[in-house]
Amino acid sequence: MPKRVDVDSLSDLATPWSLRVVVTLGVADQLAAGVTEIGDLARHIKCDRDCLARVLRHLVSKGVFEEPVEGEFALNEAARSLLRSGPLRGLALDGHGGRSAAAWNGLLATVRTGQPGYQNVFGRSYWADLDADSDLAASYDVNMGRRAGEASDPAILLDDDTWTQVAHVVDVGGGTGETLAEILRARPTVRGTLVDLPRTVARSTEVFAAAGVADRAAVQGQSFFDPLPTGADVYLLKRLLLDWPDEQAVVLLTRCAEAAAPRGRVVVVGGVSPGRAAASAGLLMMVQTGGKPRTLDEFRGLAARAGLTVTASGHSPSGQFVTECRPAAGSTARKTNARR
Ligand SMILES: C[S@@+](CC[C@H](N)C(=O)[O-])C[C@H]1O[C@@H](n2cnc3c(N)ncnc32)[C@H](O)[C@@H]1O
Structure with missing residues (x-):
């Protein structure tokens, strides 16, 4: 018997937007602080009482928040993830989360043209947008840093x-060094x-000071499309390749190959999977930057163009798929001047 798909509910935008609005307003934090009556809640966060109640009741109907008594709201387990200190705080619309939500408006243009629709929505490319708006860039860095901290795995294969x-x-x-700090602390x-x-x-x-590793951490502020510091043993690319279309991904890998030669390794974490990635993986990157997830075979092809040979791959203890490459014997990485 074919599974019945409720397309009507799949197409409903009320829930994703309601979640973002309550995170932005800090509703879960107010409830955690004991402000639970709808009038008090609306006053504390300077909102319209009735509209706020309707949004909260919609989320209650989806299993997020509870309303044990009419007009009194409460946290449940799902709602706790919406605390400003919780895992879904990046949904907040005041900053990078807002851009990511609104970027979906560019999906139609992306599908029509094959180019990232972000440009159509915001009038400039994703990276140019970050370059032009220091608050947005700061918010992006914070969001990336949190996610890096949550997904750190110092073993990296x-x-x-x-x-x-x-x-x-x-x-x-x-990013802001969370992963490197974790590696240095572990080693x-x-x-x-x-x-x-x-x-x-x-x-x-x-970040480095808090981890107690500042004396072993150097920083190099530059584009990774320019030559990288040479002679290191490991060049780590974590959650990075997914951001870039093939042409730029090859340049980035080429820079790593040049810097790692002759004996270093390039370790790629995220964005490559042994088989086809989950269907929804990277769709937002497709709209924002034109990036995409790749299968191991697809990645092998890119790596070869950059003068790298895949020498190992597998899942790290935290479950991330990791790919290790080495500069191909006798290869001089293809010199290229492409930029983003
Ligand atoms: C998705 S984040 C990944 C950060 C980190 N590797 C992690 O695992 O969280 C992408 C990073 O690439 C950086 N980035 C983007 N374009 C860059 C460029 N041209 N040169 C150097 N870094 C760049 C961004 O600033 C950001 O920190």
Whole structure:
């Protein structure tokens, strides 16, 4: 018997937008602080009482929040994830989360043209938008840093024996340093270099200090499409390739190959999967940047164009799929000047 699909409810935008609105307003935080009566709640967060009640009741009907007594709201487990300190705080519309939500308006243009529709919605490309708006860029860095912190896995596929041969890790596009800090904390003999845009690496000081690794962490504010610091043992690309179309991904991998030659490794975490990725994976990146997830075979092709050979792949203890490459024997990575 074919499964009945409720297309009507699939097409309903009320729930995703209601969730974003309550995160933005900090409703869950108010409830956690004991402000539960709808009038008090509306006053505290400066909202219209009736509209707020309707949005909350919609979410109650979906299993998020409870209304144990008429006009009194309460947190349940699902609603707790909407706390401003919770895992879904990135949904807040005041910053990068707002851009990500509104970017979906570009899906139609993306599908029609094959180009990221972000440009049609906001009048400039995703990266140019971040470059032009320092508050937006700061909010992006915070969101990425939180997600990096949540998904950190200092093993990154290398076993303990291999780690004894690693003295220097370059985290390419490493954001504000959460992943590198985690690696350095787990491996006291390793030193690291964080490469990211100047505005982003500038925000890493506290991250390294808090992890107690500042003396082993260097930062390099630059584009990763320019030559990278050379001679490190590991070049880490975490949650990065998914952001880029093939042409730029090859340039980025080429920079890694050039810098890693002859003996370093390039370790890719995220954006590559052994088989076809989940159908919805990377759809937002398709709209925002034109990036996409890749199968291991597709990645092998890109890596080869960059002068890299895939030497290992597998799941790390945290379940992330990790791919390790080495500069191909005798290959001089193709020199290229492409930029984003
Ligand atoms: C999706 S985040 C990934 C951050 C980090 N690797 C992680 O796992 O959380 C992409 C990173 O690429 C950086 N980035 C984008 N364009 C860049 C460029 N041209 N040069 C250097 N970094 C860049 C962004 O600033 C951001 O930190």
